[in-house]
Amino acid sequence: MTEDVIELSINDRVCRARKGELLIEVADREGIAIPRFCYHKKLAIAANCRMCLVEVEKSQKPLPACATPVMAGMKVYTASPKARAAQKATMEFLLINHPLDCPVCDQGGECELQDVAQGYGAGLSHYREAKRAVCNEDLGPLIATEMTRCIHCTRCVRFGSEIAGLRELGATGRSEFMRIGTFVAHTLAHELSANVIDLCPVGALTAKPSKDRYRPWELRAQPGLGLHDSLGSHLYWHTLGAEVMRVVPRACEAINEIWLSDRDRFAYTGLHSAERLHHPMIRRQGEWQRCDWDTALEATLEILRAEPAQSQAWLSPQQPLESLYLAQKLLRGMGIERLEHRLSQTDLRHPEHEAPYPSLGMALDDIAGLEQLLWLGPGPRQDQPLLHHRLRQAALHHDTQIWLLETYNTQPLHPLAAHHIVHPSGLVERLAGLTRALLDAQGVAYPAALAEVLGRAVLHKDDEAVLAVLCLGAPERRVALGSSGDPSMDSKPAEYNSALLILLSSQLTLHPDYSLLRALASVLAEHSHSAWGEVPSHANSAGAYLAGAVRHRQAGGAARPCASETAGWEAPAKRYFILDVEPERDTAYPALARQRLREARSVVALSAYPSQALWDHADVLLPIAVGPESSGTWVNAEGRWQSMAGAIPPPGEARPAWKVLRVLGTLAGLANFDYHSPQQLREELAALCPPPGPRPNPYLLLNATDTPYACPADTRRGLWRQSYRAPLGSDGMVRRAAPLQALPYGEAGVSVARLHPDEAKHHGIPASQTRIEVRQDGMVVDLTLQRDPGVPLGSIVLPLGVKATAALGPAYGLVDVR
Amino acid sequence: MKAHDDTAPGLSPGLRAEIDAWLSRYPEDRRQSALLAALRAAQHEHGHLEVAQMDAIAAYLGIPAVAVYEVASFYSMYTLKPVGKHTLAVCTNISCMLRGASEIVAHLEQRLGIKLGESTPDGRFYLKREEECLAGCCGAPMMQVDHVYHEHLTPQRVDQILDSLE
Numbered sequence: 001m002t003e004d005v006i007e008l009s010i011n012d013r014v015c016r017a018r019k020g021e022l023l024i025e026v027a028d029r030e031g032i033a034i035p036r037f038c039y040h041k042k043l044a045i046a047a048n049c050r051m052c053l054v055e056v057e058k059s060q061k062p063l064p065a066c067a068t069p070v071m072a073g074m075k076v077y078t079a080s081p082k083a084r085a086a087q088k089a090t091m092e093f094l095l096i097n098h099p100l101d102c103p104v105c106d107q108g109g110e111c112e113l114q115d116v117a118q119g120y121g122a123g124l125s126h127y128r129e130a131k132r133a134v135c136n137e138d139l140g141p142l143i144a145t146e147m148t149r150c151i152h153c154t155r156c157v158r159f160g161s162e163i164a165g166l167r168e169l170g171a172t173g174r175s176e177f178m179r180i181g182t183f184v185a186h187t188l189a190h191e192l193s194a195n196v197i198d199l200c201p202v203g204a205l206t207a208k209p210s211k212d213r214y215r216p217w218e219l220r221a222q223p224g225l226g227l228h229d230s231l232g233s234h235l236y237w238h239t240l241g242a243e244v245m246r247v248v249p250r251a252c253e254a255i256n257e258i259w260l261s262d263r264d265r266f267a268y269t270g271l272h273s274a275e276r277l278h279h280p281m282i283r284r285q286g287e288w289q290r291c292d293w294d295t296a297l298e299a300t301l302e303i304l305r306a307e308p309a310q311s312q313a314w315l316s317p318q319q320p321l322e323s324l325y326l327a328q329k330l331l332r333g334m335g336i337e338r339l340e341h342r343l344s345q346t347d348l349r350h351p352e353h354e355a356p357y358p359s360l361g362m363a364l365d366d367i368a369g370l371e372q373l374l375w376l377g378p379g380p381r382q383d384q385p386l387l388h389h390r391l392r393q394a395a396l397h398h399d400t401q402i403w404l405l406e407t408y409n410t411q412p413l414h415p416l417a418a419h420h421i422v423h424p425s426g427l428v429e430r431l432a433g434l435t436r437a438l439l440d441a442q443g444v445a446y447p448a449a450l451a452e453v454l455g456r457a458v459l460h461k462d463d464e465a466v467l468a469v470l471c472l473g474a475p476e477r478r479v480a481l482g483s484s485g486d487p488s489m490d491s492k493p494a495e496y497n498s499a500l501l502i503l504l505s506s507q508l509t510l511h512p513d514y515s516l517l518r519a520l521a522s523v524l525a526e527h528s529h530s531a532w533g534e535v536p537s538h539a540n541s542a543g544a545y546l547a548g549a550v551r552h553r554q555a556g557g558a559a560r561p562c563a564s565e566t567a568g569w570e571a572p573a574k575r576y577f578i579l580d581v582e583p584e585r586d587t588a589y590p591a592l593a594r595q596r597l598r599e600a601r602s603v604v605a606l607s608a609y610p611s612q613a614l615w616d617h618a619d620v621l622l623p624i625a626v627g628p629e630s631s632g633t634w635v636n637a638e639g640r641w642q643s644m645a646g647a648i649p650p651p652g653e654a655r656p657a658w659k660v661l662r663v664l665g666t667l668a669g670l671a672n673f674d675y676h677s678p679q680q681l682r683e684e685l686a687a688l689c690p691p692p693g694p695r696p697n698p699y700l701l702l703n704a705t706d707t708p709y710a711c712p713a714d715t716r717r718g719l720w721r722q723s724y725r726a727p728l729g730s731d732g733m734v735r736r737a738a739p740l741q742a743l744p745y746g747e748a749g750v751s752v753a754r755l756h757p758d759e760a761k762h763h764g765i766p767a768s769q770t771r772i773e774v775r776q777d778g779m780v781v782d783l784t785l786q787r788d789p790g791v792p793l794g795s796i797v798l799p800l801g802v803k804a805t806a807a808l809g810p811a812y813g814l815v816d817v818r
Numbered sequence: 819m820k821a822h823d824d825t826a827p828g829l830s831p832g833l834r835a836e837i838d839a840w841l842s843r844y845p846e847d848r849r850q851s852a853l854l855a856a857l858r859a860a861q862h863e864h865g866h867l868e869v870a871q872m873d874a875i876a877a878y879l880g881i882p883a884v885a886v887y888e889v890a891s892f893y894s895m896y897t898l899k900p901v902g903k904h905t906l907a908v909c910t911n912i913s914c915m916l917r918g919a920s921e922i923v924a925h926l927e928q929r930l931g932i933k934l935g936e937s938t939p940d941g942r943f944y945l946k947r948e949e950e951c952l953a954g955c956c957g958a959p960m961m962q963v964d965h966v967y968h969e970h971l972t973p974q975r976v977d978q979i980l981d982s983l984e
Binding site for chain 1: 869882883884885887888891892
């Protein structure tokens with residue numbers, strides 16, 4: 001590659017660069033400042049602001065550094081009189097129409113225009129005429145606009161087409177009448193839309209929820225993590241005193257690059273919700289009373305001690321490793337064996353064939369290196385927006401072929417090799433057919449446990465193309481599978497370079513045959529030499545397994561003998577211990593969860609936002625910290641352990657959950673509960689986790705003596721409910737973030753029943769009807785009807801995690817509509 | 819990801835046929851190339867462009883709606899509001915200006931009782947503000963009436979032309 005490296009000089013300094021590299025990139029690498037507005041390293045070149053003009057020897061006119069490829073022997077001057085004159089003139093033009101409202105502008109103090117004007121502008125303008133003013137756009141609850149400030153750099157427009165994949169903003173009109181906007185007013189609907197706030201070099205687009213509430217220099221930036229999907233995006237909490245004022249992305253190329261999902265960015269607005277619990281509460285003679293911590297902890301211990309064999313613990317997969325580890329240590333120490341974090345997973349069968357914990361099976365960075373990706377179940381667009389972004393970049397720029405087999409249309413914004421929408425039970429049939437065809441093609445006998453299922457399976461003709469691709473999987477592609485549980489901070493899973501990946505969507509854990517899907521996918525992966533993975537559904541779904549916050553695993557992830565026969569979370573118990581769970585929104589069977597609590601003798605809950613079910617049925621409520629209020633460690637979808645420190649104190653008497661659990665352990669007289677810091681807990685757990693090593697494909701765990709997998713129920717008749725976790729119903733903080741909930745995909749927006757238009761007709765629903773009555777297990781809810789051709793026939797799609805469906809039966813099952 | 823909507827809801831069969839004819843001139847994956855022609859055809863059909871129509875064209879060409887708005891709002895030849903039936907566009911660029919275009923405009927404004935950029939209340943005439951030279955300098959002053967060039971204009975000639983229109 002040496003012939004591709006050339007030498008040029010910038011300001012008489014000799015620089016080496018790749019042939020064809022852009023001048024501005026070379027200068028940036030060399031630390032030579034060139035002012036710019038439209039150029040952004042993540043976006044395509046526009047060269048429309050002209051701010052980066054530099055002098056290039058032998059060129060009559062100054063050239064834009066952002067659009068000039070370097071050539072051997074080029075002599076560039078960025079600060080010569082000619083370059084300076086060009087930059088100064090451009091600056092003057094840009095400022096002609098820009099208002100002088102910096103003192104009242106949110107961007108003031110962190111504004112690129114302000115900074116560049118300081119360095120390159122003149123004190124005076126030749127312009128004496130009237131300035132133009134532009135009406136503001138209403139882009140929705142997240143982005144405030146002041147369009148008179150816009151300098152038409154078009155970064156926001158390019159973001160829409162290149163990164164988001166949904167171009168909602170554009171430059172309409174021409175010359176002096178050109179303006180940036182949506183033309184037809186609407187709320188920006190993309191899940192990453194608020195990134196335009198960071199991209200905007202001026203104060204035209206700013207964050208609406210924090211508008212006019214701070215000056216940038218008053219804020220303290222504290223590193224944190226996005227806790228609302230399983231990626232664990234890096235971010236900064238910008239705090240003023242004890243309050244989070246705003247959230248901005250923290251660059252991390254391996255995870256979120258420089259982006260942040262709108263959910264991670266604005267979830268902080270839920271911190272100060274009126275529903276926050278500030279003090280310990282106890283129920284006396286049916287009345288809630290505020291009490292002190294000592295009283296509340298005593299009452300809690302009494303409940304835990306009462307009948308451990310009849311007690312059940314519901315733990316949140318949002319909680320950090322430290323509190324989950326301590327919770328299981330406390331509960332098991334007191335004899336409570338029934339603990340579970342998989343409250344929204346409907347099929348917990350065949351734990352013997354589980355991977356150590358759900359994960360992608362590779363690093364996010366490796367997705368771009370894939371040749372083929374078979375995605376099973378609903379796509380990640382709303383669920384894990386930055387994972388969707390990764391898929392999109394891989395498909396667009398690295399020719400990754402994405403085969404999407406989903407159960408309703410999630411409107412993916414990336415190119416697809418195939419896109420099939422099938423009934424949830426059809427998904428099992430299709431996957432079984434594919435697996436059988438592959439095994440038949442290779443002359444491999446069916447694994448005994450799957451023999452019955454595979455024996456009945458037939459390859460669907462639409463899957464012949466993907467079968468051909470899977471058959472190509474060459475043995476030499478097979479390499480050591482990614483590592484598990486390297487406990488060091490920010491550790492990257494071991495290198496993995498398989499060109500094929502089979503992924504199970506995080507929404508599939510709501511599928512009634514998840515264990516079968518997992519087994520089939522693992523067999524398919526094994527025989528096509530593909531990597532395979534399960535996308536974790538929550539911020540710490542992976543960590544909860546490692547912490548032992550599940551009935552059949554010890555802390556560290558080792559199997560816990562005999563525990564797999566223990567009844568599931570939905571089986572009745574007399575006493576409940578609840579950690580950060582809203583039973584009517586976090587479980588796959590909300591009505592049943594409520595009923596269990598109602599029938600229980602006593603319920604104790606550690607909660608930041610007690611839901612109605614807890615106010616109705618709990619006996620003790622202990623206030624805990626959430627999000628930036630507590631330090632902790634989360635294991636993301638790659639298996640990467642990531643820690644953050646608390647950025648603000650919790651409100652009132654609320655305390656981090658791990659501290660509450662530590663005190664409970666000490667008061668209960670349990671040994672080894674004198675922890676001083678979360679680090680200590682993390683190190684203790686890390687020592688229990690297996691060292692990084694091959695991540696076994698559960699296929700290898702299949703053997704002849706296994707309980708056979710049952711064939712899925714016949715669903716050819718009737719209307720079957722399928723569910724998805726509402727994108728903004730992921731956890732308590734997000735549910736109470738008012739600006740997020742005002743989005744089109746907020747709680748009100750998704751609280752609809754989605755039905756195929758023909759299915760609606762089939763059920764005799766007149767075209768004029770806009771509401772629908774959904775009946776399941778004798779319970780009825782009334783919902784807005786959305787006729788959606790992206791829903792398969794025989795199925796109705798309902799959200800989970802919103803109030804509207806909290807009174808309904810399980811996430812999957814037969815329903816009636818009217 | 820569906821590239822475009824084959825069913826073309828919101829487009830008349832004639833309009834769709836015209837767009838298809840243009841599409842046949844470009845590569846399969848360059849449907850956006852037919853946008854200018856599609857908008858022109860749509861404007862001929864309805865006299866102006868409406869958002870619903872632009873959205874239908876966007877869906878049919880498989881491009882973002884805002885990309886259609888950008889083009890439609892950029893060119894002065896497209897009009898986004900309802901206008902009179904006959905479009906009168908007097909060239910006011912340099913050659914026509916030197917040959918008395920302002921007199922022609924003044925006469926039209928006086929006879930129709932409207933200003934440049936307006937339509938008559940009876941919906942018959944639209945007096946367009948012509949931004950560019952119409953390349954009829956040898957016959958200046960000139961105007962374009964529904965895409966037909968009329969040259970060597972005088973106020974009397976203008977009256978004749980208007981009288982001949984419905």
